[in-house]
Structures are given as structure tokens and as C-alpha cells.
Amino acid sequence: MADYDLAIIGGGLNGVSLARDAAGRGLRVILFEQGDLASAAxxxxxxxxHGDLAALERRNLLRVRAALTERDVWLRTAPHLVRPLRFAIPAHSDERPLWLLRAGLLLYDRLVPRPKLPRSATVDVTHHPLGNALKRPLGTAFEYSDCVVDDSRLVILTARDAAERGADICTGARCVRADRTEQWRLAVIDRGHRRIVTSRALANASGGWTAQVAETVLRMPLPVARIHQMSQIVVRRLFETDNVYVFQNRDQRLIFASPYQRDFTLIGTTGHVFKGDPAVVTTAAADVAYLCQAANRYFREQIGSSDVVKTVAGANMVVGPASEDGMEVAAVRLDRRRRQAPLITMFGGEVTSARARAEHAVATLSPFYPMTPRWTATAPLPGGDFEWNRFEEQVERARWRWRFLTEGEAHRLFAAYGTRLPEVLGDAKNRAELGPYFGPDLSAAEVRHLMTREWARFPDDVLWRRTKLGLSISDEDREALALFMARGGL
Known part of the structure; x- marks a missing residue:
């Protein structure tokens, strides 16, 4: 008998979503991630x-409606991580005409299955806070509703839910060989130790490493595929509102500028084919210049490469035709052969559709062994068991319980942990009871929680993926954090 029903290679959003769905259906699941969860794309x-305005423009209405349906699912199941915001498209005289933008957003409203968020509206930005950061003569903008998410924490909490449902999540574990018979026999280097694991099915969800894993580990041919890179930049905060600006660029792409970690603005994205090692993907100078120029067409405050405080880049495997507009960014492939264990290969995909994509992938295994019905559309992620429109009320409750928290601290902590925040802060009556601090916001109690419950091993795991506090911590505090973690949180 095999050790597991499903083994998964890759600890990104696709991999952990597979693990969560399968474990919740009663399968024995193990996931191997060679580095840290969410460490790449x-x-x-x-x-x-979001519902994808670009797909709306291509008249792919079914895709837009499906994405808007998933947006509502995320609001219901991860209300601490997924926050609704108003998005604003300033009307530029050189871009799409006003009537087209208005008609498109009216259709966008109509495609929402069960409207929960405010509908689109036309705004005179000459008499509205939206216009304070914009150049003149931009006088009209169109507002609509969509959501933003803390992407890496979404991965972490999905993995945690999978683990609580019985899945084994192994970070720092690299699968080096997979032999296929009636079951898979996997050789894994797990934190320096070699182990053998058997499984009735295998999923290759290794993102930018999909082709490499297929060639070197599985020793199987891969369908025509390529690596696609997406890049973003972080600059100082360019506007005071909580809106997300959507800019129409000269090449018809949409560029988003959104609030990021209170004091910064995230601008992106630009994408292109990537050649090289996904482990060392970086944002090219041309991509930085492109994003700066796109923002400078609209914002009063001009930015250049010297204003970029951080670049964000990731690469994922996509399949489909070579043309940028027609590429198939997500796919699930099932390889089934007589008297051989099944293989699932997952390519690419947006955050919005991750849950549904995993649900479909796990369902392809139903002919091989029985499993319980689909369930992830209604089950909240850890900490998400409250109504999305009561987020601020929950933050105020946290401030009442832990009165030493500032408003900003309470907001950040509840957005990260939701109703599981007592696991982090316990019954602390003051800041001193949380231990030493690394920078203004990160306490020893929180770091211990991340190490014991969320697989954090190194400072970057904490600073860039589980908290995103890396922008506000000094070198001295980073060194103190590294020493604290090396001592096991002592």
C-alpha cells in the first residue's frame, strides 16, 4: 500500500490549493517544497x-463571470486577506473613449452573480480626492469595485488549512527522482536527509520549474510551454486615498497602482517571455522604466528608477500559442496510462481562479479512488470565520482586547491572522509581554508563532512572505531577527 494518495511537488498557490482541496476530501496528501512556501511567483x-477587465475587452464574458463568482467566494472565505476597494480608471484623451469605458463597466456590473460591492460610477476628479494626485487636464474617472489580496499570506494560510486537515507540508524538501509504476516512488532530499515516499498519484505544481521537474525528475516530455515573467515596482506612496488606480497605457495594457504597506505604492504589472533560471528572475531596467513612464503619464509626482525602493518579479510556466494576447495562462493536464499511476501537471494561473483550478484538478482523480464532494467554496481559511463587511469592527475588537496596540498594528495583525490573532498575542497585557521587537512592528511572539505554526525558517520567510515588513526594518534589527531565529526563538 502506498504511503499517500497524492504527492505534490511545489509549494506555491497551485500546490497548496491542491493539498487543501485533496486533504479536505479525505485523501492522504504530502507536499514537497524545495525552498519556502510562496517563495517564487x-x-x-x-x-x-478581480473579474479581469482585459478579458471583458476580449469579450470573454464567461471567464469574467466565473472570475467574479470566485471573487465573491474569496470575500466569503478569506475576508481578512481579501479586501474590497474602489478601483479608478482616469479617462485619458489618447486612450479608450469615454463611452466605451462606461459601457464596459456597466456590463461588468451586470456580470456579477450576486452583487455585494458598490456598482461602478462616473467621477469628476476635479472636485474629488481621486484627482489630487493626478495631472491636469484629467477631469473624469470611472470607479468600480474589485479586491486586493495579500498573496503570500494566502498561500501560507491555505497550506495551514491543508495541514490541519491532515496534509503533510514539507518545506526545504526537494524531490530528486520519481519512478512511475502502478504507484509513484519518490526520492526526496528533506533538509539534508534522503527519504523514499510512495504515492498513488503525483502532481507537478512547481511553477517556473515545471519543465525542469518533468525533464530531470519525472523524465517525461512536456507539452509546448514557456516561462512568463511578471514584474512590479514599489515606490514611496504617491497618493493618499485607499483607491487602486488603473492606468491605460499606450500599448493598451492596464497598469495598476495600489496602496502597499501604508507608506508605499505598488505599480505593475509588465510581462514578457523569460529565459533562464526561475530562481534568479529579476526585474530588468527596461521593465522599471516602462512602469515609471506609465505612472508618469497620470500622476503629478514624477518617478524614476532612483525612486524604486524594491522590485518584485516572478516567473511561471504557461502553455498556449506564442502570441501574448492569446496565451493560455492556466491549464490542468491529467496524464493517465494503463497500469501506471496518474500524473497531474498544473501550469500558471491567476490568484482569483486558484481555488476553482485546484478543485477541478483534484476532481480529475475521482475515477481512481473515492473522495468526498467539493467543499472549498464555503469553508473559510484559518482566521476567516467572520463576515467580510465587519472587518473594521473586528479590528476595533482587537484594539479593545489588546489595548497596547496602535490602530496600524491592530489593522496589520488582524489582516494577517483574522480571528486566529489570539494564537499570536495570547493574553498579553502590554508590549513587554510579547518579548523583544525587531523594528517597530514585529514582536518575538509573532516570530515564534510563524516559526512553530507557519513553517518560517529564515528572516526573509518572515519579512517578505509572512509579514512584508522587510521595507521598514533596519539592518541591525534584521541581524537580531536572524540570531533570534537561529536560536530557535529563544
Whole structure:
């Protein structure tokens, strides 16, 4: 008998979503991630949970409606991580005409299955806070509703839910060989130790490494595929509102500028084919210049490469035709052969559709062994068991319980942990009871929680994927954090 029903290679959003769905259906699941969870493309996404206006423009109405349906699912199941915001498209005289933008957003409203968020509206930005950061003569903008998400924490909490449902999540574990018979026999280097694991099915969800895993580990041919890179930049905050600006660029792409970690603005994305090692993907100078120029067409405050405080880049495997507009960014392939264990290969995909994509992938295994019905559309992620429109009320409750928290601290902590926040802060009556601090916001109690419950091993795991506090911590505090973690949180 095999050790597991499903083994998964890759700890990005696709991999952990597979693990969660399968474990919740009663399968024995193990996941191997060679580094840290969300350490590649899954922490470099656009951070948008949306219906995809670009697909609307291509008249792919079914895709837009499906994405808007998933947006509502995320609001219901991860209300601490997924926050609804108003998006604003300033009307530029050189771009799409006003009537086209208005008609498109009216259709966007109509495609929402069960409207929960405010509908689109036309705004005179000459008499509205939206216009304070914009150039003149931009006088009209169109507002609509969509959501943003903390992408890397979405991965972490999905993995945690999978683990609580019985899945084994192994970070720092690299699968080096997979032999296929009636079951898979996997050789894994797990934190320096070699182990053998058997499984009735295998999923290759290794993102930018999909082709490499297929060639070197599985020793199987891969369908025509290529690596696609997405890049973003982080600059100082360019506007005071909580809106997300959507800019129409000269090449017809949409560029998003959104609030990021209170004091910064995230601008992106630009994409192109990537050649090289996905482990060392970086944002090219041309991509930085492109995003700066796109923002400078609209914002009063001009930015250049010297204003970029951080670049964010990730690469994922996509399949489909070579043309940028027609590429198939997500796919699930099932390889089934007589008397051989099944293989699932997952390519690409947006954050919005991750849950449904995993649900479909796990369902392809139903002919091989029985499983319980689909369930993830209604089950909240850890900490998400409250109504999405009561987020601020929950933050105020946290401030009442832990009165030493500032408003900003309470907001950040509840957005990260939701109703599981007591696991982090316990019954602390003051800041001193949380131990030493690394920078203004990160306490020893929180770091211990991330190490014991969320697989954090190194400072970057904490600073860039689980908290995103890396922009506000000094070198001295980073060194203190590294020493604290090396001592096991002592």
C-alpha cells in the first residue's frame, strides 16, 4: 500500500490549493517544497482578486463571470486577506473613449452573480480626492469595485488549512527522482536527509520549474510551454486615498497602482517571455522604466528608477500559442496510462481562479479512488470565520482586547491572522509581554508563532512572505531577527 494518495511537488498557490482541496476530501496528501512556501511567483502576483477587465475587452464574458463568482467566494472565505476597494480608471484623451469605458463597466456590473460591492460610477476628479494626485487636464474617472489580496499570506494560510486537515507540508524538501509504476516512488532530499515516499498519484505544481521537474525528475516530455515573467515596482506612496488606480497605457495594457504597506505604492504589472533560471528572475531596467513612464503619464509626482525602493518579479510556466494576447495562462493536464499511476501537471494561473483550478484538478482523480464532494467554496481559511463587511469592527475588537496596540498594528495583525490573532498575542497585557521587537512592528511572539505554526525558517520567510515588513526594518534589527531565529526563538 502506498504511503499517500497524492504527492505534490511545489509549494506555491497551485500546490497548496491542491493539498487543501485533496486533504479536505479525505485523501492522504504530502507536499514537497524545495525552498519556502510562496517563495517564487506566488509572492510576486498582481495582488488582485478581480473579474479581469482585459478579458471583458476580449469579450470573454464567461471567464469574467466565473472570475467574479470566485471573487465573491474569496470575500466569503478569506475576508481578512481579501479586501474590497474602489478601483479608478482616469479617462485619458489618447486612450479608450469615454463611452466605451462606461459601457464596459456597466456590463461588468451586470456580470456579477450576486452583487455585494458598490456598482461602478462616473467621477469628476476635479472636485474629488481621486484627482489630487493626478495631472491636469484629467477631469473624469470611472470607479468600480474589485479586491486586493495579500498573496503570500494566502498561500501560507491555505497550506495551514491543508495541514490541519491532515496534509503533510514539507518545506526545504526537494524531490530528486520519481519512478512511475502502478504507484509513484519518490526520492526526496528533506533538509539534508534522503527519504523514499510512495504515492498513488503525483502532481507537478512547481511553477517556473515545471519543465525542469518533468525533464530531470519525472523524465517525461512536456507539452509546448514557456516561462512568463511578471514584474512590479514599489515606490514611496504617491497618493493618499485607499483607491487602486488603473492606468491605460499606450500599448493598451492596464497598469495598476495600489496602496502597499501604508507608506508605499505598488505599480505593475509588465510581462514578457523569460529565459533562464526561475530562481534568479529579476526585474530588468527596461521593465522599471516602462512602469515609471506609465505612472508618469497620470500622476503629478514624477518617478524614476532612483525612486524604486524594491522590485518584485516572478516567473511561471504557461502553455498556449506564442502570441501574448492569446496565451493560455492556466491549464490542468491529467496524464493517465494503463497500469501506471496518474500524473497531474498544473501550469500558471491567476490568484482569483486558484481555488476553482485546484478543485477541478483534484476532481480529475475521482475515477481512481473515492473522495468526498467539493467543499472549498464555503469553508473559510484559518482566521476567516467572520463576515467580510465587519472587518473594521473586528479590528476595533482587537484594539479593545489588546489595548497596547496602535490602530496600524491592530489593522496589520488582524489582516494577517483574522480571528486566529489570539494564537499570536495570547493574553498579553502590554508590549513587554510579547518579548523583544525587531523594528517597530514585529514582536518575538509573532516570530515564534510563524516559526512553530507557519513553517518560517529564515528572516526573509518572515519579512517578505509572512509579514512584508522587510521595507521598514533596519539592518541591525534584521541581524537580531536572524540570531533570534537561529536560536530557535529563544
Amino acid at each position: 506566488s509572492s510576486a502576483s498582481s495582488r488582485l482578486i
